[in-house]
Amino acid sequence: MSGISAKRVRTRHFFEAKAAGTPISALTSYDALSASIFDEAGIDMLLVGDSAANVVLGRDTTLSITVDEMIVLAKAVTLAARRALVVVDLPFGSYEASPQQAVATSVRIMKETGAHAVKIEGGVERADTIRAIVDAGIPVCGHIGFTPQSEHALGGPVIQGRGSGADKLTRDARAVEAAGAFAVVLEMVPAQIAAKVTREISIATIGIGAGPDTDGQILVWQDAFGLNRGKTARFVRKYADLGTSLLDAARTYADDVSARSFPAAEESYE
Numbered sequence: 001m002s003g004i005s006a007k008r009v010r011t012r013h014f015f016e017a018k019a020a021g022t023p024i025s026a027l028t029s030y031d032a033l034s035a036s037i038f039d040e041a042g043i044d045m046l047l048v049g050d051s052a053a054n055v056v057l058g059r060d061t062t063l064s065i066t067v068d069e070m071i072v073l074a075k076a077v078t079l080a081a082r083r084a085l086v087v088v089d090l091p092f093g094s095y096e097a098s099p100q101q102a103v104a105t106s107v108r109i110m111k112e113t114g115a116h117a118v119k120i121e122g123g124v125e126r127a128d129t130i131r132a133i134v135d136a137g138i139p140v141c142g143h144i145g146f147t148p149q150s151e152h153a154l155g156g157p158v159i160q161g162r163g164s165g166a167d168k169l170t171r172d173a174r175a176v177e178a179a180g181a182f183a184v185v186l187e188m189v190p191a192q193i194a195a196k197v198t199r200e201i202s203i204a205t206i207g208i209g210a211g212p213d214t215d216g217q218i219l220v221w222q223d224a225f226g227l228n229r230g231k232t233a234r235f236v237r238k239y240a241d242l243g244t245s246l247l248d249a250a251r252t253y254a255d256d257v258s259a260r261s262f263p264a265a266e267e268s269y270e
């Protein structure tokens, strides 16, 4: 098994991995069965992302998912994960009003789910909030570059950090680092800029659409393993085609039921 060598991955391992040049693997997870498989596979970090709004709940954006919905999903993941660090997204509307609101939401998530850390979108403008959560004893992963909760303000899923945006990205990364985050997700950022930010900050960068030189990589599992049969972003590599396998299996089952060939005698009680 590659990646972080630890029985239980903790935030300090992210600093060690960065120092040693050991790539950190991360995937999203929103249920117990996927969490236990990814955990067994040695994935270092499982993110209960608010992308659950899209890939679990079928919504167009992440904006509508609630803290209550995130908690149900996160509980299932923490119960199943034995080794991976479990991080839960603070959903839109649950932290922006004040650092106090963010601390209250984070405390609730930590108490009710058993997660190990929270993730929050935003850079310079969220530094005080990140600091307040960290001061409450809760590890924080930042998220800068394209931040889906601001997709209407950003004008859609647009690459961030190009041209003069590179300076903003660097300022955001430094602010998240200075506020005490243990890692930061860089989403949809030119590879060279992500590499530069990765060299310049002391906390681990986890890339999604940020090229090969970040300290770790994360993908939404339904995209990476092909359960999502729709169009995916350029940065997604498809490692499996679960959507087609499931479609074939469901069709075969439907045919078997129609033909009364399921269940057979050995699948029935005497």
Ligand code: KIV
Residues within 6 Å of the ligand: 028, 047, 048, 049, 050, 051, 052, 089, 143, 185, 187, 208, 218, 220
């Ligand atoms: O919610 C999510 O899945 C995320 C990843 C894209 C990093 O934030």
